[in-house]
Amino acid sequence: MLRSIKSLFVGGLVAVSMGSCWELEQEVLTGVTQEDLANSPRPELIEVLKQSAYAAVVGNWGGHGGMYSINEVSSDQLAIPQKGADWEDGGIWLRNHRHTWAVGDGAYNGAWQYCFRIVGETNLLLQQYPDVEALGAELRVLRALAYLWLIDNFGNVPIIVETDRGGNPPQNTRAEVFAFIESSIKDNVDLLPKTNVKTNLNYWTAHMILAKLYLNAEVYLSTTPGVLDPSKGRWADAEAALDVIINSGQYSLTPNFFQNFSATNANSTENMFTLPYDANNAGGFNIHHMTFHYVNQATFNLVEQPWNGYTALEEFYNSFEAGDLRKGSLREGIQRSSTGVDLIDASAEAGDPDGPVVNFTPEINQLAPNAFRQAGTRINKFEVPLGSANSLNNDFPIFRYGDVILMKAECAWKLGRTADAIALVNQIRTRSSAPALTTLDADILLAERGKEFFAEGQRRSDLIRFGKYTAAWWEKPASQPFRTLFPIPQGQLQANPNLTQNPGY
């Protein structure tokens, strides 16, 4: 009050003296300015800023509606069946599954923004702290990870670096983006820490980014989306990058597959780079809401009612061999409350053969418009402790050692060393009590990856690399090759006129 009066008095004098001072200082009472950052004496600040950049990766990866969703729902493993009015949502998830999406559909813009926010956060810090070398290297590799997702989903995207100024950035070709990711890793990898902190990138996970890039070189360097170009394959380079990881001895397969997805998976020896979701500190991972039936609130005593969305396709359910423990990734059977009482859908559809007691059986009667509400099995890979909040505590594995093994198997097989490949694949199968393989082909390898990495956000990319993404399955007819790239989102074309739409759209 007194301060106000004093300011009024001073301000009044200023106003009356007319023009002597027409400049007012804007006070910042909440939040901090760039000057505050520059003048901070706190030794922790740089680390906090770096982790703030990682927070953009944590972002909405684990939630519905963004990059995770468009990669999984457009695959042959998951769909969001429409249950009457529920999950119609303007048809965008039906279009996503059937590969008939429109350029204006919002989820693609969400995915684009997710990746480019990481680019913006890293560039802002790189611009502000050009001299902190270790920070710079790690942020450039983090930026490369965002571009790995961008080259995979959208292909021809603008490369933006910290020295860029003003105006809309020009678009780059997929090959240029490929080269940018490659050089970002190679130029910085030796400056990265060789410490096994799973929530940050390090020397070995940088190699994983490089390996993923090379593994998909036939896709990324092809001039025609959807048509693989074997002449561009970089299988040996991919294997060399993977060998760096394997030879480090830092990682090993956990004896129990599901340890990697438990609510206390922070110390898994297999997980290499994870998004450290935490109900209190870093929310946003709500796969339990995305997949479980409304009544499952009582199964897990959830804080909020689940949404009854993501459902596994029957064919995928049937692909598990007897004894394969990974089949536990799918939740099936009669659903009960935490106290063991059968749960009832009081409005079960008259035609539903499973009746009012909620029973997840593999068959989904239809994708739309009237899928039965309890049809299909659900994602059960991530542990959901009793009383879970909207966000789970499980750390989401972006890279894990099981993938290193199967990627190396794929490289070996591609390079003609089938026996090596079979041995590697069998390491993975044996861990989950699946019978050992004696032969290997593309379909087996793709199916193996599917069972191992179900619901980990990898399926679309795998299908494209194996040339199967545009094939027909269940209620999805064969799609055109250009659908292997998502469209540049309508909003981005509008905001940046330098962008040209991907071919075919």
Next chain:
Amino acid sequence: MVSVLMIFSIASAFAQGREVSGTVLDATLRDPLPGVTVLVKGTTRGTTTDLDGKFKLDVQPGDATLVFSFVGFTAQEVAIGNQSVFNIELAEDIQSLQEAVVIGYGTQDKKEITSAVTNVGTEQFNRGNFPNPTQLLQGKVAGLSVTRAGGNPNSQPTLRLRGISSFGATQSPLIVLDGVIGASIDAVDPNDIESFDVLKDASAAAIYGTRGAAGVILITTKKGSSKKGVSNVTINTFGAVEVPTNLIPILSPEEFVARGGTDYGSRTDWRDEVTQTALNGTVNASVTGGFENTNYLASVNYRNNDGIVKGTNRETLNTRFNLNHGALQNRLRMNMGLAYTQTNTTDVNGEAVRYATIYNPTAPIFERDFIGTGESTVDRDTRIANANRDFGGYFQRPLFDYFNPVALINQQKFTNDIKSAIYSYRMEYDLSDKFIIATQFSEDRLSVNSTEFFSYQDYNVGFGRSGSAGQSLFNRTTSIWNGTIRFQDEIFDKMDFTFLGGAETQIFNENGFNASSSRFLFDQGANNLGAGGLRFGPGTGMGSFATRAVLNSVFGRANFNYNNTYFFSASVRAETYSGFGKENQTGIFPAVTAGADLTQVLDMGPFSQFKPRVSLGVVGQLPPSPTLALGIFGNGNRIPLNLAEPINSVFVGVNQLSNPNPQLKWETTQELNFGLDYALLNGKITGTMDYWRRNISDLLFNTQVPVGAPNEFLPGNFYTATTIWANIADLSSAGFEFLVNVNNIKLGAVNWNPSANFTIYRRTTIDRIGVGSISLPEIRQATPGSPGQNNNEIVWNRVGEEIGNFYGPKFLGLTENGEYILSTERPEEFENLGNGLPTADFGFSNSFSYKNWDLNFLLRGSVGHLIYNSFRGFYENADGASNTWNSVVTKNTPTNPLVTSTPTFSDLYLERGDFVRLDNLQLGYNLPVKSAAISNFRLYAGVQNLFTITQFSGVDPEVRWTDDGNPLAPGIERRNTYFVPRTWTAGLTFTLK
């Protein structure tokens, strides 16, 4: 020697002067007038009348004239001559009261005004139970739209002057309460208002600079009467009964079951269960009085309004004290206004209204009333015991989007405790009879304490959290200080000139605090947050904020009046706002107006006034927050620096959460107004017409940017958020307004005063969106919502088109099975289906009087707007979901065949909102009073919303200017729209003298 001279001079003065005396009376009441100034003209010698209106004064031989003056009365000059006793009667200055129009930092004679200004006085106010002052104006002012859909006593009306003035900055007109700019409308009770002056065009509003772009409503509160030392006490009290009307028809339990709905065996009218006949009461008491050069008004207003939905209530206690005092022979005038308002609101979850409409009509309210088929007694007892434990006995089922509305109302609670105080002090001093200086200081303080509470048995929210509660505090203080100087003179023959110059500084402070916790063993409401076991994580929170901004201004205005025939004025205001980039902090807002009353120079036949006028003005807009130009790092994720120490190593990260734009500047509105003030048949018919064109440039909006790209407004910065506040668009709109009053039509002994107004809008068009390299062809807004319509925006605002166009497929018909036949399913082929904003508004007020009886009513309506009927858009189809949710079946529902498709947006659900409503009607009777103690006694009764004529089949055809505050999505009736009441009132007013 000196003393001799002194004695001589005194003696000679004594010898030559003489004493005159007399009495001054109020000409109307014939009561003595105390405090009247009696001055010898041309001197400073004078006196004032005593309590009996008597005075004595010495006059000199050269004194020619006595001047009798008193505030509110016409001054009288009387020749002294040889007279020694003066019995004077002063008449109330009715003329000045009627003709003075408040125009900002002063008043102006109505005949001189050449911009679009409308004055509405007490006599013209709407009559009924109106808790919000602006409702008094509803339908009264051409160009001013006052809308409130539904009848929640806690929802504030939406005000729009001349349509949409912006879509990023504020669109609501600026309220100026007794000179306090931007005052909370909560701070004044409708009963204390003397008049409204609505500054409609930019030339009138330009004197308020940046805060006037959406128009200005000046509110003048009642002042004390200045008649004598005795006070008047006025009591006004009324009761009101509100009953719900116009409930959307739904299927009966039998129809619901016949259509495949799940039958739970009971019969419940959910809307009957959640609504009530609301009984409301209001008491206004005011004391007015005056003595000498002092007068005052003290008033207390109490209003208690229950809503027609159980659990909603608004209770307001308002007190006001206005004091005016004149000193130094009234050359120094001081005004003080103190107002304090305490408002307490109680609300329910708005979704209760939706569930009451669609919840299963065969479900019982309580679990104990549900009868399970073939259920054993043990099972039944267990089931009921579990429901008692988990849900407080209420019937709940774990279905999607399915909550017992009675439970929702009783197990959640939302309150606001709103304290609003305004204090303002003003001093005005006559330097000479040509120069007046004035200064005013005011503070407007608003404090809102909000609470929310979810019982641990509330299935909607509280159950999973084991109970949850929170409180938040918000404080706002606006401090304003200004100084003005006014010069008034006849600068040459017949040319009156007035100049006003001033400077002003405004300081805006806001701060807030919130906390919430979960896991309560007992339901304790929001008053014991410490009892929540969980104070950290989901369902809990703690935060605070503060902002401060400064706005400095200088302004000037010159008015010329030549011979009461030609009028010209010009004003300019320059303002500096702290919240803009350094290069763009200062804006200049000029205005010019001109007009001529042609009846003064031409023979205009029946016209007694024919004043064409033209005005052009520029006004500005401020952004919604003062720190948008700066790069501010806000709170990011919580970051444990040591994962093994997840609590003690945590810092909150810093992220640039909004993109800075140091080039941010004023939004400018330029408006050209052509008007005509006319009077016919010696004032029998009066009115105005206005045509206006408005161009808005540099519109402030939070626009999409390519996140990750370099920030083009701040080199070296990068977009880390998806949007930036920038000056991005140009808009244009136009309109025509017409007002006609016919005064005193005699129908035998009945006296009729009709007044009609209408407004025709050319809806606001988007001419351009873009700045720098950003260029947007459209902004899509508003999805219908869950279930199933979360991702399809239905309002597309496109460049070159009007704001608020619906886009979607056209409904072509139904297949035999009731499936939609739509024009297309591809979004790129969607068509413009029409607009949610009106093309015309009209109001028709009528006032009849017959002997001691009077009757007032207002017919009001809007035409040309479409409304998306959300209830139909979700719940009329006989699709798979209709076994869970009840269906609405209105006169607009296709019933042969029934629609069986999954609900999808199309023009099937857009309905014409055109309506005419008998908004309010009041019949009054003034008792002939012969008492010495009572001067006035009036009984009245009335009704609000007596009938509405419309084709719309939803809850309320009222214009929706915004969708819960979003101006880019007009015309949507959401499913949580509060029911519409019909209100019956009866009351009495009496004045003690």
